[in-house]
Amino acid sequence: MAIEKKIDCVILGLLSHEDLTGYEIKKRMDTSLKYFWGASYGSIYPALGDLVERGLANKRDGTENKRNKIIYSITEAGRNYLKEWLQNPVEKDELRYETLLKLFFGSEGGAVQAMAHINAFQEKIERELPYLTSAANTLRNYIDTDDAHKYYLLTVEFGIKTYRAYLEWCEEAKAILGEENK
Amino acid sequence: MAIEKKIDCVILGLLSHEDLTGYEIKKRMDTSLKYFWGASYGSIYPALGDLVERGLANKRDGTENKRNKIIYSITEAGRNYLKEWLQNPVEKDELRYETLLKLFFGSEGGAVQAMAHINAFQEKIERELPYLTSAANTLRNYIDTDDAHKYYLLTVEFGIKTYRAYLEWCEEAKAILGEENK
DNA sequence: CATAAATATATCAGTATGATACATGAAACA
DNA sequence: TGTTTCATGTATCATACTGATATATTTATG
Numbered sequence: 001m002a003i004e005k006k007i008d009c010v011i012l013g014l015l016s017h018e019d020l021t022g023y024e025i026k027k028r029m030d031t032s033l034k035y036f037w038g039a040s041y042g043s044i045y046p047a048l049g050d051l052v053e054r055g056l057a058n059k060r061d062g063t064e065n066k067r068n069k070i071i072y073s074i075t076e077a078g079r080n081y082l083k084e085w086l087q088n089p090v091e092k093d094e095l096r097y098e099t100l101l102k103l104f105f106g107s108e109g110g111a112v113q114a115m116a117h118i119n120a121f122q123e124k125i126e127r128e129l130p131y132l133t134s135a136a137n138t139l140r141n142y143i144d145t146d147d148a149h150k151y152y153l154l155t156v157e158f159g160i161k162t163y164r165a166y167l168e169w170c171e172e173a174k175a176i177l178g179e180e181n182k
Numbered sequence: 183m184a185i186e187k188k189i190d191c192v193i194l195g196l197l198s199h200e201d202l203t204g205y206e207i208k209k210r211m212d213t214s215l216k217y218f219w220g221a222s223y224g225s226i227y228p229a230l231g232d233l234v235e236r237g238l239a240n241k242r243d244g245t246e247n248k249r250n251k252i253i254y255s256i257t258e259a260g261r262n263y264l265k266e267w268l269q270n271p272v273e274k275d276e277l278r279y280e281t282l283l284k285l286f287f288g289s290e291g292g293a294v295q296a297m298a299h300i301n302a303f304q305e306k307i308e309r310e311l312p313y314l315t316s317a318a319n320t321l322r323n324y325i326d327t328d329d330a331h332k333y334y335l336l337t338v339e340f341g342i343k344t345y346r347a348y349l350e351w352c353e354e355a356k357a358i359l360g361e362e363n364k
Numbered sequence: 365c366a367t368a369a370a371t372a373t374a375t376c377a378g379t380a381t382g383a384t385a386c387a388t389g390a391a392a393c394a
Numbered sequence: 395t396g397t398t399t400c401a402t403g404t405a406t407c408a409t410a411c412t413g414a415t416a417t418a419t420t421t422a423t424g
Contacts (some may be wrong), residue, residue, distance in 0.1 A: 005410075006280075013287035023372045036282040040412050045374055067419055069372065079290075086284055086291035090299060093306075094278040098188075100218040100340060102268055105195035106333035108261075109268035114333065117272060124275075151288035151296065154355050158282055161354070165347035172343070173336050187379070205403045222381050227405055249388050251403065 197256040
């Protein structure tokens with residue numbers, strides 16, 4: 001079990017809602033999914049070819065004017081594959097925070113440097129949080145128009161709650177680092 | 183800039199505190215660092231060889247009895263390399279939460295299934311949180327014995343704050359999913 | 365009307381994972 | 395006392411993914 005390649009599952013998940021090109025899939029990754037998942041062209045395009053070969057997706061020509069364009073859609077087999085993956089237990093939730101890594105080794109660089117990393121982190125979170133709260137508001141307004149909105153809202157709320165916790169931590173962390181001059 | 187391979191930096195960071203074998207490095211990854219970073223043998227052993235070749239680490243024989251053992255230590259050049267990486271701005275903080283991915287596509291699997299994923303997530307967090315709080319207490323008790331303890335505490339506090347936020351979110355998420363029967 | 369930005373597909377070197385193989389030493393148990 | 399399990403220890407490999415880049419066309423912008 002658990003032989004599913006993640007990239008296949010994400011793509012099928014996106015295709016289960018709408019037909020998309022590889023480029024559009026990448027855009028979804030960089031907007032809706034970017035707070036908890038990522039994927040590069042180097043994994044998307046080969047995976048799309050693979051999915052078609054295995055009968056989990058179909059491709060059709062969507063060329064308009066001169067620009068070539070390949071639109072992918074999910075097949076019945078693809079939908080079953082996705083559903084099976086969805087019902088399997090989660091294998092791994094993983095954080096990869098370079099900020100924490102640098103702080104862990106912070107004694108080697110000193111408090112000023114550590115403080116700078118915390119401030120940079122704080123600014124990034126403060127910059128991004130408004131997008132999450134506004135997304136949550138929008139989703140709440142249109143919660144009844146599509147069943148999927150409820151599930152999108154769950155992930156956005158996760159972001160909001162954790163981002164607020166991050167900001168609290170930033171203040172505490174700076175306080176801990178400042179304690180040396182007591 | 184930013185040509186540093188992460189695995190090199192983590193290893194040098196660990197070696198900056200104490201001499202270690204590859205096996206011990208892996209153990210540190212799976213305990214102290216596991217909440218925000220990970221690494222496999224497949225990256226550790228090749229990286230160690232590389233670091234020695236580049237003069238950033240030294241290896242010496244630590245064989246006891248019949249068991250062969252290679253102990254690595256950081257060189258002066260390695261310490262400089264580490265310090266440079268530490269002062270460079272953070273490139274990327276990344277979440278890879280399969281739980282959120284499955285929830286995002288939750289409308290395909292339904293509320294019962296989504297609820298199960300949330301519960302599994304909640305149980306995992308509740309199981310792990312006590313280790314973090316106890317680690318924080320220990321570190322607080324020995325905060326003055328080693329400058330590094332302060333920095334370790336920062337990362338543990340990060341874990342505690344975010345884990346508590348996760349638990350709050352679990353309750354809210356289940357409430358949102360339950361709203362259909364209003 | 366030029367030029368910058370967005371759309372679109374595709375590949376590749378480099379990096380990391382996860383699983384596994386192999387071997388020894390220590391501890392548990394019976 | 396023997397045996398079996400667990401911890402220590404080094405190492406490799408197929409597979410997966412990233413980040414950067416190449417190429418080309420269309421749409422916006424000043």
